[in-house]
Amino acid sequence: MAREIYAYKCRLCDTMHYPFRMVCKNCKQNDFFEFDTVPLPRDGKLLTFTRVYNLPPQYEVPTLGLGIVELENGMRMLGQLDIDEPKAGMAVKGSVEVVREETYDDFYGMVFRSA
Amino acid sequence: MRDVYVAGIGITTFTRLEFALSEIASYASMMALKDAGITEVDQVYVANMGAPRVNHQTALASAVVDSLSLTPAGAAAIENGPASGGSAIKAGFQAVASGMDDVVLVVGVERMREVNGLEATDFIATLTHPIAEYIYGVTLPAHAAMFTRLYMDKYGVTERHLAMVGVKNQNAALNNEWAHLQQEISLEGILDSPEAMTNNPYVAEPLRFFDACPVSDGGAAIILVSEEKAKELGRPMIKISGVGQATDTHAVHEREEPTDLLAVRKAAADAFEMAGLTPDDVDVAELHDAFTILEIAESEEVGFFPKGEGHLALERGDTALGGKIPINVGGGLKGRGHPVGATGVAQAWEIVTQLRGDGGDRQVEDASVGFTCNFGGFGNNVVCLTFEKEA
Amino acid sequence: MSVDLEKILRPIPAEMAPYEPKYMLLASGEAAVVRAVDRDEIPDLLKHVEPLLHVERDYYDVVAARVYAELLSHYQYRFQDQYVLAVQVDGELAAIVNGRQVTPNLGLSLHTLALRRGLRIGAHAFAAKMEYHFDQLGHDEVLIVAESPIGFRRWMIEYKLEKRFETPHELGGVPSWALTRELFDAARSSLVVGRRPVPPEILEKAKEAILPPSDPPTPALDPLSATRSKYDPTATALMVERWAMEGGMQDA
Incomplete structure (x- = not known):
């Protein structure tokens, strides 16, 4: 089964949210879980990025690329970058992979590579 | 609503302190109580972010109030990330303004050096969005770095501007005996010489080592009182005239314009409106320069300079001691240090010191209106305060 | 019959190329000189190492105790092929680094002791001794361990060392890590700084006297x-x- 990262679409006003929130930001609907899940698109363009040198102790790599991507549907998300020389505005493609490993758990998130 | 005055201030050296957390809080509090000339208070607010996680201690306020023999006064801890200090001052302000309490001790404290730097980085990173940010390995320097790159592309801020803020604030700390960093740096040493890029390596591109504040331990305290009590105590009459607090989206990527810090803008505007002041009235300001870029961005958002021109004001020397609006003359977070829970209170401590005219070598001449901006999360929870000296 | 015991106890030194001094600008804008310390200057270093024995933080006590023993035994001719470099700022002692040659191809890093902090002097000093091993002594590999997490992070994050866990390190017998020539060359551009030759007046000032550190770590x-x-x-x-x-x- 392919793993997805989901956006949350309000059933009343169709506003999309990522990440999940309890109350719609637009219409403030207050019925529990009135959202449909929609997989986030994988294609987008890189808005801004960094390479981090001082990482939390769980990471065994010396540096980590991170960036904020504007996806093709206009939503934004933060993800890890597997790109040697990122440039603002470049086209990227995401894939859902393990982004953090704790002792007993793996956490999945989006890793972007140049498209 | 009653007027609220600051009748006493106290601080510890910001550095690595090998004392228990409640003891650090108590030292700062004792100085503030002594400064105000009181031994009893109605309420204690302790601002702290990391006690349960870093120091393995909960219910810190109960420990502090008893250690100071202030029982049976009310006491509560306030955890609001790096804006804990400002938030605790706001709570103290509300207590006195409402008429419920006459004397409130607000003390901010943090002991982060109990763990190593990587663990401290991880502890601060837990304030980010758990699913959309934290799991990716995002740290606060990473957020600041991505913000900086956008700012550079949009407004023409360069690494030189960032280094100028770093040099200004770290060298300002030399005039502040309580400050963590007591080491002069120069633009040549961190930017221009062939060795500069090794002296000043990247923490998160494009931010470098000297763009970030140090990890510090420390405490700071202020005593808030009613007008009647302030007159009775006879200390200089420093009034908290404006309080503003605002929030923004938890995940940074959800903000419509990623270079805007809307919570800073709103919190500052609210504080100025409440005080009946404008940014032009401010004589001395403490901005939350956890990273050099933040001083530039906040100086615009609070209204000192037009959006996108903070770095130009810096070039003109407007933000240095003796300039149009001196910012962080005591070193800011960059030079004084950043014990997260204590920072908001330490900013108030610096402003009250200035308004009392006790600034020594860093005194801003004829300072009568002061301003603080305490920036929590990555801009998602901000407290701004205005202070005024009354003759 | 008289056996000269000293002849037996004193190691026969190997040929080692002398360290060529260099200087660099620090973050403060001050010039720091890295130079080899002569044997007869060792007592001048010892008196500044001794107070650090009592600094019970960041492993200064452990490192200072070991450095003291290494320097003293070097001075008393009880150490095989040790070299000692000092970093001085305006004459003032800012860091001490030492190491030794194990074989003509293999070096061994002993200690990096920073007496002034906040300016990456320790990092510069560590890089200088690695440069000495590879460029001047011609070693292919240097064995390294760290007592303190600060040191460990320095080479884990900055140099990305290889494991040599089958070789116990001479410092405490713990598993070794190794910096190879290849790894060093990869790190060279970002970590190794310094200019040669050192202007005569700066070098003279450094050689004139090893002045006490102005702000050493204190207990x-x-x-x-x-x-x-x-x-x-x-x-x-x-x-x-x-x-x-x-x-x-x-x-x-």
């Missing part, structure tokens, strides 16, 4: 506080100890 107010706080979270013992130090209490 915490309570010399045992770091240890005690682990066992005494109430800090009562700390306070009693401190009162005693301040002369406010007897027999504490």
